[in-house]
Amino acid sequence: MTTLQTVFARAKADDRAALIGYLPAGFPTKDGAIAAAAAMVDAGCDVIEIGLPYSDPLMDGPTIQDAVHRSLTNGTRIADVLRTVEGVAKTGAATLVMTYWNPIDRYGADRFARALADAGGVGTITPDLTPEEAEPWREASAGAGIDTVFLVAPSSPESRIKAVVGCCTGFVYAASLMGVTGARESVGEAAQGLVERTRLQTDMPVCVGLGVGTGKQAAEVARYADGVIVGSAFIRRLLDAPDEASGLAAVRELGAELAAGVRR
């Protein structure tokens, strides 16, 4: 099992940023998600975030909403998410689950943390869990030995950044812009400033997500961040592909472009 700490140490030694890819479990199909994640790893992703599909993804833009909707329509359950994590972890990538809080809350925090660790997962990203409500999850995660990643945003004042990084282990997720997930023409101008403000509060790696979709953008973000997070752009390749094989090829191609970007 590759830990986040190993990933960031290795990237640092190579003098590059880590590449983090996101894909919801069960999309395009249950097995297809494992194959697509494996292709992402093959192409150069160091970390994979497996999304736990949720009926009310209020932080997600149309691309991820679409993928998540298809996944839920495919009947994806938490057991499938865990099976996906297991499959992806075997590729050697550090594997996280990205999920809204309610599915964990309902499943049971301790039970979910243990199940995720057993599947080879190394942690979670929880976009709607703020420091005030995070205690039960932090305890459960510490008990299971997995990392907890939370988000800071361009709107976060110093006091909030301090509170959020105090809850993070592994890395800090810096949202590049005020908005939902989805590839954009340009990465938010606020991103670099947010990373700098976050670094004043922590020595932990700071990774940037939201709006990154090209090698050029990855290179730009890699200049100031420890990791570059890409989700919707991978999903878009799969949504637009006429069949699974060409989808995987497109994912591989994008992965290679981004991997080159973080090494520029």
Next chain:
Amino acid sequence: MTATDGTLLTPADLAGNGVHGDDPDVHGKFGVFGGRYVPEALIPALDEVAAEYEKARNDAGFLREFDHLLRTYAGRPTTLTEVPRFAEQAGGARIILKREDLTHTGAHKINNVLGQALLTKRLGKTRVIAETGAGQHGVATATAAALMGLECVIYMGAVDCERQALNVARMKLLGATVVPVTNGSQTLKDAINEAFRDWVANVDRTHYLFGTIAGPHPFPEIVRDFARIIGVEARRQMLELTGRLPDAVAAAVGGGSNAIGIFHAFIGDEGVQLHGYEAGGRGLETGEHALTLTEGSIGVLHGSRTYVLQDEEGQTIESHSISAGLDYPGVGPEHAWLKDTGRASYHGITDAEAMDAFSLLARTEGIIPAIESSHALAGALKLGREMGPEATILVNLSGRGDKDMGTAMKYFNL
């Protein structure tokens, strides 16, 4: 002071803490319910709204302005109407209606939107967004936005746009942009998701004018306080009319704002039972209902810990009701708290029971209620039969039924 002179509001009327000490705690919790489960990006905006509201609720100028609008624009105070012919079906109990249907725009929603529109101006924001189910909150928001010169965008599930076409036209006429939401179940819950997505991207100049007492803190508290005037007036009017407090207060519960609005002033009155009526839809056994408090489980939806209709893995289950305004799989955290503390009790009313009460009130009293409010009316009929002829029941007639004529025409083959 009578109901018609002096001011309608005092700081204590607006602020729950001045009356009963039951405001949420610093994290917005009512017991274990409430809180904030939202992207970190929105926390500063929620803090800003909470801080500005705290100033406003203690500002005599704000209260004066709100009071003036309620009186001269919304048409407050609304009257009480006793409905003896309707009550014949309730075992002879006295039934008295609080006539929120007589407010400007035709539903209690106007109270909250006027308060929040004033707050929007204090926040220095120029744009409001809102979700709507039945369209009543959308119409009310568009109305307040027109009145105060604010840009207005309303998110409404595509399914709801269709069944409430008249309200869509009203919103457009009032100058609002109506965005049909086509993802998920295409109803109120998805409209809320979409409004949050807009808010996080445009928070600098936009206030999310939340329509019910759900959502992240401080919305449950703010919306309650602005709706609270319903019960403040009704309590005073009941004492004038009957010389005593009612034995029970009945209200429909979707998100729960009209119910908390009429309940809240009575929470400290131990002898007054509080009954909320949820949409039983086609019946519990069919799975097509919106029985969030009575059949749901504790979870997190739209930023708040509360009762939720969800499966065993936390996926939201789609609700059903003939009434778009009650068709919501969550509920305000304060109702969850009132349920768990036993102060209020909650029951289901099916589509059929609600529609019977709808037509009964029309035929016996010449009042066409909203289908939402008809759930409370049906509840009061049952309650009267249980409590006996000595009982007096106050019902929140939260809105009028004009908007429901399409549904009624189909249902009754009119």
